Amino acid sequence: MKNISMLINAKDKIAFIHPEIYGHFSEHLGRCIYNGIYVGEASAIPNVNGIRTDVVDAFRNIKLPVLRWPGGCFAEEYHWRDGIGEKKSRKKMVNTNWGGVTEDNSFGTHEFMELCEQVGCEPYIAGNVGSGTVQELAEWIEYMTFDGLSPLAELRKANNREKPWKLKYLGIGNENWGCGGNMRPEYYADVYRRYQSFCKNYSGNELFKIACGPSSADYNWMEAMMKNLDSNMTSGIALHYYTMPFWPAMESATKFDDEAYYETISSAAFLYILLTRHTEIMNRYDPDNHIGLVVDEWGCWHEVEPGTNPGFLYQQNTMRDAMVAAISLNIFNRHSKRVVMANLAQVVNVLQSLILTDGEKMIKTPTYHVFDLYKEHQGGEAVYCYTDNETMSDRKNAPLISSSASIKNGVMTITLANCSPYEEAEVSCVISHFSGDNASARILTNEIHAHNDFDNPDRVKITDYTVSFSGNVIIVKLPPCSVVSISIE
Numbered sequence: 001m002k003n004i005s006m007l008i009n010a011k012d013k014i015a016f017i018h019p020e021i022y023g024h025f026s027e028h029l030g031r032c033i034y035n036g037i038y039v040g041e042a043s044a045i046p047n048v049n050g051i052r053t054d055v056v057d058a059f060r061n062i063k064l065p066v067l068r069w070p071g072g073c074f075a076e077e078y079h080w081r082d083g084i085g086e087k088k089s090r091k092k093m094v095n096t097n098w099g100g101v102t103e104d105n106s107f108g109t110h111e112f113m114e115l116c117e118q119v120g121c122e123p124y125i126a127g128n129v130g131s132g133t134v135q136e137l138a139e140w141i142e143y144m145t146f147d148g149l150s151p152l153a154e155l156r157k158a159n160n161r162e163k164p165w166k167l168k169y170l171g172i173g174n175e176n177w178g179c180g181g182n183m184r185p186e187y188y189a190d191v192y193r194r195y196q197s198f199c200k201n202y203s204g205n206e207l208f209k210i211a212c213g214p215s216s217a218d219y220n221w222m223e224a225m226m227k228n229l230d231s232n233m234t235s236g237i238a239l240h241y242y243t244m245p246f247w248p249a250m251e252s253a254t255k256f257d258d259e260a261y262y263e264t265i266s267s268a269a270f271l272y273i274l275l276t277r278h279t280e281i282m283n284r285y286d287p288d289n290h291i292g293l294v295v296d297e298w299g300c301w302h303e304v305e306p307g308t309n310p311g312f313l314y315q316q317n318t319m320r321d322a323m324v325a326a327i328s329l330n331i332f333n334r335h336s337k338r339v340v341m342a343n344l345a346q347v348v349n350v351l352q353s354l355i356l357t358d359g360e361k362m363i364k365t366p367t368y369h370v371f372d373l374y375k376e377h378q379g380g381e382a383v384y385c386y387t388d389n390e391t392m393s394d395r396k397n398a399p400l401i402s403s404s405a406s407i408k409n410g411v412m413t414i415t416l417a418n419c420s421p422y423e424e425a426e427v428s429c430v431i432s433h434f435s436g437d438n439a440s441a442r443i444l445t446n447e448i449h450a451h452n453d454f455d456n457p458d459r460v461k462i463t464d465y466t467v468s469f470s471g472n473v474i475i476v477k478l479p480p481c482s483v484v485s486i487s488i489e
Contacts, residue, residue: 002425005388008405010412010434012384015337017406019065019378020122020169022329022371025297025343027072028107029098029350030312036348036357037115038107045360050106051115054362055348058355059119062371063378066169068124068296068343069112073097073179075171076130080140083108084159097179099311109144113165122168124296124343129173129195129212130180138198141167147203166205169341171238171296172196173212177221180212185224188212196233210294213237217274222281231290236340237282240297241274243267243324253302253315254449258421261320261448264300265419266397268324271298275335282338292340295332299345299352299367300324313350318451319460319481321352322366322444326402326417326483329374333404333415336382344371356454363457369444372462373485376413380406385414387427392420401425401478412436414486418478421448425478432472436488439469445482 026032037055039045046053070078074097082091083105090105116123125144127137143152147164156164172195174180176188183191192211201207211234214221225237244250245263256264278293302315325344332342344367348355354368385405392398402417412434418425443465450460467486468475476484 002390002400002420002423004390004401004425004427006403006427006429007386008414008429008431008434009384010407010432014334014382014384017333017336017377017380017382018340019063020341021332021336021339022063022375022378023066023068023124023341023343024064024347024354025068025072025345026347027350028070028074028078028095028103029072029346030309030314031349031357032346033107034103038111040106048118049114050111051118052357052362055355055357056115056118058362058364058368059121062368063375064119064121065378066122066124066341066343067116067119067347068126068171071126071174073175075126075174076128076180078128079132079136080109080143084110098313099309110159110161113144123165124169124171125167126171126174127195129176129191134195134198137172137195138200141170141199141207142202145202145205164203164205168206168208169210170199170207171210171212172199175215175240176212177215177218185221186228189224189228192229193233208235209233210236210238210296213239213294214278216241217277219277219281222278226282226285231286234291236292236294238294238296239278241271241295242297242299242301242345244301247301250301250303253305253321254318254451256320256449261421262392262398264320265323265327265392265399268327269397269399271328272331272334275331275339279335279338289338293338294340295342297345298328298342301351315351316451316453317353317356317365317367318449319366319446320448322370322460322483323417323419323481325352325367325370326415327419329370329377330402330404330415330417333377333382333406334385358454361454363452363454365452366444366450366460369460369462370483373442373444373483374415376408376411376485376487377404377406377415380408380413382406401427407434410489412488414488415484416476416478416486417483418480420480422480424480427476427478429474429476430472431474431488434488439467439474439486439488441465441467441476441484441486443482443484445479448481
């Protein structure tokens with residue numbers, strides 16, 4: 001057993017943890033939207049206006065705060081007018097990015113905004129810059145948010161939405177260094193400046209405009225954005241980072257050896273260095289944190305499940321993925337002074353999903369359960385949390401323990417992950433400047449390959465756990481491959 005010392009100083013506050021750090025991403029990709037979230041009004045699967053009731057309930061349980069749509073790369077070929085009006089009259093389109101399938105556009109703006117209303121989350125619209133026009137994006141915003149007399153407001157009313165929606169988050173382009181147009185950073189910055197000029201605030205609606213940022217460690221792209229944009233025209237810069245240690249040769253989501261496990265954990269832990277370096281660049285140009293860092297695509301990217309369409313990116317989800325989620329969310333908490341949103345890719349049936357569906361069946365993945373364990377961090381104040389850590393085996397970049405802590409409404413939440421696949425760890429944590437009488441805990445643990453499937457939907461699940469709490473010291477025994485959430489009040 002490893003013995004680990006830890007210190008939490010509740011007086012040393014880092015920053016407010018924006019609930020949107022626990023956000024998600026839905027794209028017209030594979031079975032994320034159709035047969036995942038949306039089954040249509042005529043489906044025998046319980047739904048409200050075509051949106052699956054069980055999926056909505058699952059989202060509400062983890063307090064899902066924000067949902068990004070319609071992509072991804074799909075956003076850069078999406079034309080919003082094709083997805084409004086009578087469903088039978090909507091224009092069909094070929095999804096050239098993901099599987100070459102034909103879509104009927106039955107899930108469009110009205111359906112997405114209703115989904116967000118049912119869940120109780122903020123919508124995040126990714127606008128088409130790569131193949132769209134300034135006018136198209138400007139009119140979409142007017143259609144959604146203008147509460148007055150105009151042709152677009154009248155069109156919305158004719159489509160059975162009298163009152164406008166509130167839209168806070170707007171992404172102006174997606175991956176414009178790649179599928180969004182293969183642009184150079186300085187060119188994209190000028191394109192962004194033009195597009196954002198026509199994205200207006202209507203009827204009291206205030207847009208939080210997000211510029212396309214870098215892919216992973218492209219620090220030059222971040223430098224160019226910060227040189228050419230300012231807080232008068234952008235509120236956030238997007239960053240994409242996928243945990244894919246053996247890219248471009250993908251490996252199985254469920255059949256992997258110890259080497260692959262350690263490499264995956266190392267890749268997830270690199271997120272801390274990545275955010276630190278991008279934050280350093282942003283700090284030079286924006287020392288007062290007016291521009292937020294938005295990690296609007298992150299998560300594991302494995303080989304697709306055998307026998308499935310490779311363009312659908314359907315993969316299983318094991319305890320290894322749960323460990324990546326735990327590490328990443330702890331890192332986001334620790335960087336909450338600059339990170340204002342993060343969106344896991346993707347929410348249903350694609351990549352590191354929360355949920356998998358098969359007809360009327362639905363299962364919650366180990367990753368879903370991590371978000372359940374961590375949900376009380378939302379809206380809390382991140383506080384200083386030091387771990388006298390070790391690395392796993394001889395892996396210098398693979399941490400044994402991942403941790404973060406926050407305080408909200410007089411309750412401290414501590415989240416811990418023992419990343420070792422084999423070794424138990426005992427964490428002894430001294431807490432200063434915080435008094436509490438009771439400690440309760442919940443745990444998610446299993447062997448690294450364990451996952452839920454439609455025959456065994458609860459193989460991996462959360463259970464109550466016992467910790468020792470006396471005075472200002474809490475002692476936690478962490479089984480191998482485990483995630484624990486502790487509440488002290």
